[in-house]
Amino acid sequence: MKPVPAIDKFSNAEIARMLRKVAAAYTILGESRFKIVAYENAATSIEHSTSEVKDLFEEGKLDAVPGLGPSIRSHLSEFFSKGSSKHIEQVLSSINQAIFPLLEVPGIGPKKAEKLVKELNIKSAQLAVNELEKAAIEHKISSLETFGEKSEQDILDNIERFRKGQIKLKRMVLPLADALAQDIISYLKENCPQIERIDKLGSLRRQLATIGDLDFAVATDDFEAVIDAFVHYPRSSSIIERGPSGASILLTAGRQADLRVSKPSEYGAMLQYFTGSKYHNIKLREYALKQGYSLNEYGLSEINSSSKTKKVQTFDSEEKLYNFLGLDYISPELREDFGEIEAAKSHILPNLVKLADIRGDLHTHSDYDVKPSHDYGQNSMEEMLNEARALGYEYFGFAEHNPKATELTQSDILGILAKRKKHIDGLQEKNKGVKIINLLEVDIKPDGELAVPEDGFQYLDAAIVSVHSVFGLSKEEMTKRVVKALSYPAAKILGHPTGRLLEQREGFELDWPTIFAVCKKLDKALEINAHPSRLDLSDTLVREAVKFGVKLVIDTDSHNFEDLVNMQYGVSVARRGWAEPENVINTWKYERLIDWLKKR
């Protein structure tokens, strides 16, 4: 059995947790609400940070984290250097410790938690939730002031939800969510001619790597008809709630789907409001306020005019809303409050890469017999090429796994690669339409050596190098390993750079500034692997890479021709990372790309 990893109290997640506890304690202690918000903002900012804040502290760069001012910075510095902060300890210990676990229960915030702990005399932090449950069952809560029978039952229901939350339904990978959403959209369009427009909302629209619930917006003049059709969606098991302007249903797939309905004339504001992210919206509303407008889901209202003459400015599209505020239109993928509003104001938003810009896929696996170290693809090179042609690609790369080094001699390997090159050359003769690129996905051994002898690279245009084993190395060792692999002249691309599998396995850690610097200096590209379970590099690291000027390549890592369409999800990750076509080498024309790949 695997040992349970110790929680690193210096990790960003734990620091953020601690700051949120401080915010909760301050709420109970009656501190100013702005101070409370400041701690919450600091927590959020740290959760968003692409670097470990502990590392930034050690590099003396803590002031680079937004939301951390002199006060919180000094507490964290003390925490990092001494292992605890006197001030934070003091604040957290000044309230009953049994309050904290209750905050995990939905519907219970700091005020209610404090009251319950006090009135019910809950002492043990470990057993706090159990004691609360017991009190509810014994009807000791409904008699408390400001609580009633309904809230007592709600607490029981929410404790159950909380317990389920501990074995929380995993988030869906993006393509699965997309497929479920597409089915609902098709159904609604088919059954409801009153629909003028329909869009996905929330994280699905922003194309996050994983999705929780499915959200939709509809523009129509007949709310009732649309909502009625929605709640009768055949692949749903129950209606969670139904109101005049929306509804929620539970899908048979176990997921919740929410619908919001709006008049076509107000659709822009509604779409904007529910697309989020929360942080983008907060920033946008602050920005609108400075221009004299309050922004809500219906539009912009002037704040200085008297209530009688108050004019609400409505928008049928998001473009018009953003433009009215003096901003360029901001693509949903960028709406994370990572500087997009400032950029929109200065008209310097990136020209984001699009699926149509992609001229080919470089990392694909066929069933060609290379006696590979890992799995074969399921289709022949010919079948893969046919699909590449159908997708309109200009070029197409094969990158089977390298021949298995442990069972073959070096000359076996060279023989296999020579034969494969001949096969590919022959195939190119027969397939004039699509330019074939001869690559190989080569294992990076634990010591950073490559699993193919150097002589083997004469039979390739270039190599994609990837880590497939020994994931447990420390950050320093793993960084050294990858840097060594990239120092081979033929190693032009680092495949799925962190090795993560969404909802299954965390990626290994690398020292990113070092990796970026090496890629820049040696002119290597980092892969955005579009496989639904990978989406690796992640969006935040793509953004760092783009800032560093590191080249990217978007590949599907397909093992059959059907998976080639996953390219769109890799493009979404690139867009979320602010990548432009120039940053992505497989938007380049063939001649430029092949020159770059062959350059040693």
Next chain:
DNA sequence: GCCGTTTTCGGCCCGACTGTTTTCAGTCG
């Protein structure tokens, strides 16, 4: 406690929902 092309002082997002209340506090997204 943080932050700044309206500010280094005086601001700080918005509304829905819920339950317990006679006008609102707490929680959520």
